[in-house]
Amino acid sequence: MQKIGVFVCHCGTNIAATVDVKAVVDALAKEPSVVFAADYPYMCSESGQNLIKDAIREHELTGVVICSCSPRMHEVTFRRAAASAGLNPYLVEVANIREQCSWIHKDKAEATEKAIILGRAAIAKALLNAPLIAGESPVTKRALVIGGGIAGIQTALDIAEAGFPVDIVEQKPTIGGKMAQIDKTFPTLDCSACILTPKMVECAQNENIRIFSYSEVESVSGFVGSFTVKIRKKARYVDEVKCTGCGLCTEKCPVKNVPNEFNLGFDNRRAVYIPFAQAIPKIAVIDPDRCNMLKNGKCGLCSRVCEAGAINYKQTDEIVEEHYGAIVAATGYEISDVTRYGEYAYTESKDVITSLEFERLTNAAGPTGGVLLRPSDGKHPHTIVFIQCVGSRCVLEKGKPYCSKICCMYTAKHAMLTREKYPDTEVYVFYIDVRTPGKNFDEFYRRAAEEFGVHYIKGAVGKIVPRADGTLDVQAADLIMDEQLRISADLVVLAAAIEPSKTARKLATMLTASMDTNDFFTEAHPKLRPVESPTAGIFLSGVCQGPKDIPETVSQAGACAAKVIGLLSKNKLTGNPCVAHSDELMCNGCSSCANVCPYGAITYLDKEFRMPDRTTKVRRVASVNPAVCQGCGACTVACPSGAMDLSGFSNSQIMAEVDAICR
Amino acid sequence: MTKIAYYPGCTLKNKARALDEEARAAARLLGYEFEEIDEWQCCGGAFTTSRDEIATKLAAARALTWARDHGGRVVTVCSACYNVLKQTNAAFRTDSEFAAKVSRYEKTDPPYRGEAEVVHWFELLRDEIGFDKLRAAVKKPLKGRKIAPYYGCLLLRPSETLAFDSPENPTVMEDFIRALGAEPVRYAMRNECCGGYLTLEDRDAAKKRSAAVLSSAVEMGADCMITACPLCLYNLTKNAAGPLEIRYFTDVLAEALGLKEGGENA
Numbered sequence: 001m002q003k004i005g006v007f008v009c010h011c012g013t014n015i016a017a018t019v020d021v022k023a024v025v026d027a028l029a030k031e032p033s034v035v036f037a038a039d040y041p042y043m044c045s046e047s048g049q050n051l052i053k054d055a056i057r058e059h060e061l062t063g064v065v066i067c068s069c070s071p072r073m074h075e076v077t078f079r080r081a082a083a084s085a086g087l088n089p090y091l092v093e094v095a096n097i098r099e100q101c102s103w104i105h106k107d108k109a110e111a112t113e114k115a116i117i118l119g120r121a122a123i124a125k126a127l128l129n130a131p132l133i134a135g136e137s138p139v140t141k142r143a144l145v146i147g148g149g150i151a152g153i154q155t156a157l158d159i160a161e162a163g164f165p166v167d168i169v170e171q172k173p174t175i176g177g178k179m180a181q182i183d184k185t186f187p188t189l190d191c192s193a194c195i196l197t198p199k200m201v202e203c204a205q206n207e208n209i210r211i212f213s214y215s216e217v218e219s220v221s222g223f224v225g226s227f228t229v230k231i232r233k234k235a236r237y238v239d240e241v242k243c244t245g246c247g248l249c250t251e252k253c254p255v256k257n258v259p260n261e262f263n264l265g266f267d268n269r270r271a272v273y274i275p276f277a278q279a280i281p282k283i284a285v286i287d288p289d290r291c292n293m294l295k296n297g298k299c300g301l302c303s304r305v306c307e308a309g310a311i312n313y314k315q316t317d318e319i320v321e322e323h324y325g326a327i328v329a330a331t332g333y334e335i336s337d338v339t340r341y342g343e344y345a346y347t348e349s350k351d352v353i354t355s356l357e358f359e360r361l362t363n364a365a366g367p368t369g370g371v372l373l374r375p376s377d378g379k380h381p382h383t384i385v386f387i388q389c390v391g392s393r394c395v396l397e398k399g400k401p402y403c404s405k406i407c408c409m410y411t412a413k414h415a416m417l418t419r420e421k422y423p424d425t426e427v428y429v430f431y432i433d434v435r436t437p438g439k440n441f442d443e444f445y446r447r448a449a450e451e452f453g454v455h456y457i458k459g460a461v462g463k464i465v466p467r468a469d470g471t472l473d474v475q476a477a478d479l480i481m482d483e484q485l486r487i488s489a490d491l492v493v494l495a496a497a498i499e500p501s502k503t504a505r506k507l508a509t510m511l512t513a514s515m516d517t518n519d520f521f522t523e524a525h526p527k528l529r530p531v532e533s534p535t536a537g538i539f540l541s542g543v544c545q546g547p548k549d550i551p552e553t554v555s556q557a558g559a560c561a562a563k564v565i566g567l568l569s570k571n572k573l574t575g576n577p578c579v580a581h582s583d584e585l586m587c588n589g590c591s592s593c594a595n596v597c598p599y600g601a602i603t604y605l606d607k608e609f610r611m612p613d614r615t616t617k618v619r620r621v622a623s624v625n626p627a628v629c630q631g632c633g634a635c636t637v638a639c640p641s642g643a644m645d646l647s648g649f650s651n652s653q654i655m656a657e658v659d660a661i662c663r
Numbered sequence: 664m665t666k667i668a669y670y671p672g673c674t675l676k677n678k679a680r681a682l683d684e685e686a687r688a689a690a691r692l693l694g695y696e697f698e699e700i701d702e703w704q705c706c707g708g709a710f711t712t713s714r715d716e717i718a719t720k721l722a723a724a725r726a727l728t729w730a731r732d733h734g735g736r737v738v739t740v741c742s743a744c745y746n747v748l749k750q751t752n753a754a755f756r757t758d759s760e761f762a763a764k765v766s767r768y769e770k771t772d773p774p775y776r777g778e779a780e781v782v783h784w785f786e787l788l789r790d791e792i793g794f795d796k797l798r799a800a801v802k803k804p805l806k807g808r809k810i811a812p813y814y815g816c817l818l819l820r821p822s823e824t825l826a827f828d829s830p831e832n833p834t835v836m837e838d839f840i841r842a843l844g845a846e847p848v849r850y851a852m853r854n855e856c857c858g859g860y861l862t863l864e865d866r867d868a869a870k871k872r873s874a875a876v877l878s879s880a881v882e883m884g885a886d887c888m889i890t891a892c893p894l895c896l897y898n899l900t901k902n903a904a905g906p907l908e909i910r911y912f913t914d915v916l917a918e919a920l921g922l923k924e925g926g927e928n929a
Contacts, residue, residue, distance in 0.1 A: 342831020348849070465851030468882045473851070 002127055005036040005061040006119065007052055009043035009068035011098055016041075018102035020112040024067060027116045031123050035059050044074045052078065053085040063091045063126040067119045069098040088131035090577065090648055095122035117661055124660035128653045132577035137627050139225040140325040141568050144169065146217055146507060147330035149177020150550060151542025151557045153199050155328050158561030160208035164568045167322060168203065169212045169231055171503065174279035176200055177332055181262065181356060183363040183370075185550055186413045187444035193278065193365070200280040213281055216503075218319060220327070220510040221600055223628055224537030225573045227324045235315040237286035237294065238272075242310035245282030249302035249311065250274055258290050264357050266367035266375065272302045272311075277365065284310075326564045329521055329533070330541040330557070331507060333498040336391045340398040344390065344494055345464040350376040351472060352464060352492045355386075355407070358414055372422065374491045376470060381490035384418060385474050386411050386429045387461050391497030393432060400497040402518060405547040407495035408435045412448040414493065419452040428455045428487060430476060438549070457485070464492055498547055512598060512630075513538045521545050531560040539563055578648035579629035580636060582622040585609075586643035589620035593635035593644050601628035602635065667787075668730040668737045669697035672744035673705045674893040679741075682893070685913035686740045686784055688922045693792050693800060697738065700729045706747040708894075709817055709859075717764055723751035724765050724775065731779040740784045740913065742817040742892035746825065749781040753824045783818065783827065784913075785891070789835050794842040802921030804844025810915065811848040811885035811907070812836030813876065815895045816856045830854065836889070839912065843919040852879035857898040866902065873903035881905055889915055 006028045010016035021039045029037035036059045040048045043066060055061060064087065066078050071094040079089035097115040105111040143159050145152045148170030159166045168175060180200075182192040203209050218230040253270035260269040262276050271290040274282060284302075292299035293313055303311040335356050338346045346352045351374050353361070364370035374381045388411055392404040408431070415427045434456065436442040448454045458479045465473040467488075474487040500519040508515045513533040514522040521540050524532040531540055541560040542553045567573075582593070584607060594602040605623045608616050622644070624635075636644045636651060645651055675683035687697050704722040727748060730737035739745040755762045755777030766774035788797055814833055822830035833854060837847035857876055858869025877899060880888055889912040890896055899909045917923050 342829060345851070347832065348851075463851070463855075465879065468884070 002033045002062050003035045003059055004031075004033045004063045004065060004123055004126055005052070005055045005059060006031075006034055006038075006123070007043055007048075007055075007064070007066045007068075008037070008039040008097075008119070009048070009066065010039060010041045011069060011102075012041060015068070015098050015102045015115075018105055018108055018111045019097060019115045020108060023112050024097075024115045024119060028065075028067075028119045028123065031120060033127060034123065036061065043068050044077050049077070049081040052081050056082060056085040056087050061087065063093070063129055065093045065095060065119065065122045065126050067095040067097045067115060067122070070094075070096045070100070088133075090132040091126070091129045093122045093126040093129065095119045120663070121657040121660040124656040125653045128650065128656055129648070132647055134577045135575045135626060136572045137223075137225050137575055139568060139570050139573055140227070140323045142166065142322075142324050143326045143328065143564050143568060144227070144229055144322070144324040145328040145330055145541070147177070147332055147501075147542070147544070148172075148175030148203075148211065148213070149330065149332045149542065150179040150196060150199075151332060151544075151553045152177075152328070152330035153196075153203055154554050154557035155330060155539075155541045155561045155564070156209050157199065157202060157206065158558050159564050159568075160206045162561070162565045163208070164565065165208045165210070167210045167212060167324075169215050169217055171214070171216050172275065173214045173236070173283070173285040174275045174281070175203060175211060175213060176276075176278075176280065178356070179550060180276065180278075181264075181359060181363075183359045183366075184413060184417065186409045187438075187440045189413070189417070197278045200278065204280045211281060212320075213283075214285060217507060217510065222323075223599070223630070224567070225325050226627075227327055227537065229322050229324060229327070231320050231322060233318040233320060235288070235317050236283065237288070237291070237311065237313055237315045238284045239310040239312050239315075240281070240283050242308045243283045244308050244310075245274065245284070246307070247274055247284070248305050248307070249284055252301050252305045254299065254301060255290050255292060258287060260367075263360050263367045266357070266360055286311075286313075326537050326539060326567050327511060328539045328541050328560055328564060329504070329507060329511065329513065329544050331501040331504045331544040333543040333547070334501055336400065336497040336499045338390055338494050338496045341390060341494075343463045344387065344461070344492070345466055345472070346494065349464070349466040349472060349492075350374075351381075351466075351470075351490065352494065354494050354496045355410055355414065356496075358493045362414075362417065372418065379490075380422070380425075382424065383426045383487065383489045384428070384491045384493065385461070385472075385487055385489040386415060386427070386493045386495065388429065388431045388495045389497075390494040392495075394497070400499060400518060402547065403435065404495075404498045405435075406498070406549045408445070409438070409441055409549065411493075411495050412436070412445045412454075415454040416444075416448040416452045419448075419454060426455070428457060428489075430457050430459055430461050432458075432460070438551070459485070498543065500544055504544055511535060511538050531556055531563055537567065575627060576631055577626075578631040578646065579626045580624045580631065580633070580644055580646050581626075582624060582639075583643045583645065584621045586641050587621040588641055588643075589622065590640065592638045592640060593622050596634045596638045598632065598634065599628050599630050601625045601630075664691075664696045665694060666696045666698050666734060668733045669699050670703055670706075670726050670730075670737050670739050670744055670748060671699060672739065672741040675741060679893045679896070679911065682740055682911045682913050685911070685917040685922065689913060689916045689920055690784070690787075692920055692922065693788075693797065695738075695787065698733065700726050700733075700737070703729075706744045709743050709746050717761060717768070720747075720751045720754070721765065721769070723748050724755070724769065727752055727755070727777075727779045727781070728769070728771050728775045731775060735778065736780045736782060738782050738784060738787060740891065742783075742815060742890075743894060745781065745783045745891075746817040749825055750821075752777050752779060752781050783891070785818075785835050785839065786827065788839060794838050797839075798842045798844075801843055801919045803919055805915060805919050806844050808845035809848050809884055809886045810840045810845045811850055811880035811883070811888040812840060812853055813857075813880070813888050813890040813895060813899070814854045815890060815892050816854070816859070817892055819854055836912070840889070840915075843915060845915070848880060848883050848885040850879045850883040850885065852876045857892075857895045858902060859894060859898070862898055862902060869898055870902045873898045877903045877905045877907055881907055887915075
């Protein structure tokens with residue numbers, strides 16, 4: 001005889017304002033097998049949990065139904081409470097009467113009726129619950145960080161500092177990311193490279209850190225605690241061990257006209273190159289698309305000048321397989337395509353540039369040696385117009401609906417630095433809003449506007465017209481003065497929206513980590529679990545999760561490392577017992593389940609079966625690896641013979657729920 | 664010779680007679696027979712269609728229905744006709760209430776639902792004939808001419824509906840000019856409004872717009888400007904003055920193809 005206890009939560013007024021909680025208690029108390037029913041203002045509070053525990057003991061409950069918020073919120077809380085009272089935690093059932101009922105309905109009578117029906121369905125399911133025992137799995141004490149920008153660097157350093165080995169995989173030949181290209185950092189104006197490069201060196205020197213540069217993640221399998229990752233080390237055509245980074249090859253290479261990615265194409269590099277002076281690792285790489293030797297076998301100059309004998313034209317991509325307990329996504333961002341905004345004439349004029357290009361033009365290690373010269377004629381610009389929100393906060397399909405968050409501050413920085421270095425230059429900033437929340441941020445912006453005389457204009461630029469005399473006719477609206485403006489500018493700087501790395505979507509698929517519509521990784525909880533992906537064992541660091549500046553990225557990287565350290569310091573993980581299992585007698589080995597399984601948890605075995613006539617027969621049957629299965633249930637739907645079933649969400653339980661709802 | 668339904672529009676039968684004749688002549692040379700729609704009526708111009716009622720769109724609806732029943736396509740030369748026909752056609756496709764109302768009134772059988780395709784002569788040149796073929800057909804290349812293409816607004820906007828070319832940085836007229844052997848002049852005002860119908864209500868405002876277009880082209884070194892729109896031509900010649908010669912695109916096309924006597928502007 002089953003004894004079910006029903007507990008209905010008010011959630012303050014969250015539920016009680018729309019659902020008549022007392023009526024739900026009364027209705028559910030009359031359901032068969034229900035021996036106890038009660039309501040409480042906050043069931044998740046300690047006294048609410050005590051109410052559940054006491055009822056379990058007093059009424060010797062065999063199942064518990066809690067009508068409250070989504071099971072994503074507090075299922076774990078209630079399961080723990082039940083377990084401490086001696087009830088198997090998987091005998092607890094949660095009916096979601098908040099997100100799926102009170103929050104979305106207005107009519108109290110209708111919402112109450114729906115809450116009762118949801119409660120009934122949960123009781124029907126609870127009656128068929130069976131006690132489940134979670135298995136355990138080991139933890140590989142090594143972490144993988146994907147992306148070697150400041151987010152990945154800081155996460156790796158913090159994990160390594162705690163004593164765990166960590167690998168960084170970076171697709172470019174060097175770590176450092178965007179921060180290496182930036183000139184100064186706001187709001188303190190310290191030199192970006194000066195604070196970044198020591199961290200890069202630390203990564204190279206820390207014995208717990210391995211750097212896979214010029215490498216990409218090829219595939220990921222496994223689950224939290226034991227991931228197996230294949231990493232493609234792209235052919236550099238340079239022996240990493242032998243190369244001393246002397247750079248002689250990069251001086252002798254006869255191919256001189258390759259646009260230099262690091263300087264955003266403002267100058268050229270050779271076909272064999274080291275991205276920049278402080279690159280880590282400082283190892284040359286040959287560009288196979290431009291190298292004459294690799295293209296047509298004619299040259300070989302670098303090989304002849306290399307004293308270390310490091311050049312190897314026969315090198316091929318290498319796939320290495322590594323095992324990890326945790327994976328961190330730190331794939332960062334890219335500058336969005338400003339050519340979609342034809343009115344800004346980016347493709348029409350060399351003197352319309354993006355803010356990142358402006359960073360290179362003012363950087364002492366940049367193509368102009370830090371002297372601000374305009375790209376078209378190398379002359380000093382006397383009027384500069386900065387346009388903010390180019391692609392950000394744009395509801396059109398070509399733009400991004402979100403605020404890129406960093407542009408207001410870096411534009412204030414650019415404007416201030418320009419006025420400081422070149423007081424004869426007039427600087428205009430067009431903005432929708434100036435957003436400067438952050439420590440010392442607003443003070444910084446006000447200094448730019450008030451002390452440095454930057455002209456801040458609330459308004460939008462409608463069109464930029466390149467003139468025959470080389471100037472740019474900027475046509476704009478000043479929304480406060482309500483007038484049309486024409487500014488004759490020498491240089492226009494576009495604060496382009498930032499967007500997640502193009503590689504992120506592919507990686508998310510490999511990691512089975514969810515993303516939002518803008519391709520930012522989704523966190524497990526926007527407030528309470530901001531550095532974890534909903535997929536266990538996957539963690540998020542930096543802009544891949546959402547736009548953020550350097551201080552915020554570094555904070556998040558540290559938080560992410562703390563979560564990884566917490567995981568790696570465990571010896572064993574308790575698994576999820578709600579996994580699929582196959583009834584071998586019903587399975588006909590059709591492979592439908594394996595085809596839909598996103599985790600690769602299903603394999604096939606040839607098993608001997610005893611037939612009615614006492615002969616034996618070998619049949620191919622499905623077998624689920626419970627450690628890999630995530631309990632998504634896709635296989636149970638796909639299985640044509642009904643052999644696949646999911647513990648805790650069995651086919652009969654789902655049918656019982658549906659029956660209860662339709663009653 | 665490919666037959667295609669042709670909607671000339673009223674300006675092409677009056678003030679811009681040459682636009683009509685030269686477009687047809689060039690089409691014949693390049694393998695197209697423009698078949699004038701029976702009893703076509705004035706499209707109303709873009710001005711009247713801005714009002715939210717169906718009466719102003721009936722002329723376009725009739726032309727579109729005729730085109731559906733005569734080959735499925737209709738070609739235009741005038742920017743305004745193109746704009747009105749294409750926008751009306753889009754309304755048939757997306758606004759079922761509008762389509763039903765027109766069909767009830769017109770008693771079209773079967774009801775018209777936007778089946779016809781509206782194409783501009785430029786689109787035929789670009790997408791079907793191809794500029795390479797046009798280049799090969801040119802008898803008198805316009806060598807050394809610096810021609811400023813003037814798109815105006817009616818060819819390009821609203822860009823989602825017209826889908827003619829990029830609304831900010833279009834290229835079809837530049838490619839057309841190159842095919843004729845001349846040099847296209849890139850200037851910023853090429854897709855800005857000439858003043859349009861504003862000339863009726865606020866002539867000074869229209870004058871400012873036209874002057875800005877002209878001076879921008881002159882500044883970039885143009886010696887001639889071409890347009891597909893009679894209204895643009897009117898504003899650019901009557902509301903502004905400059906050293907620039909303003910011509911219909913069909914005029915330079917006919918000249919390059921050797922269809923004009925003497926090869927000079929008629």
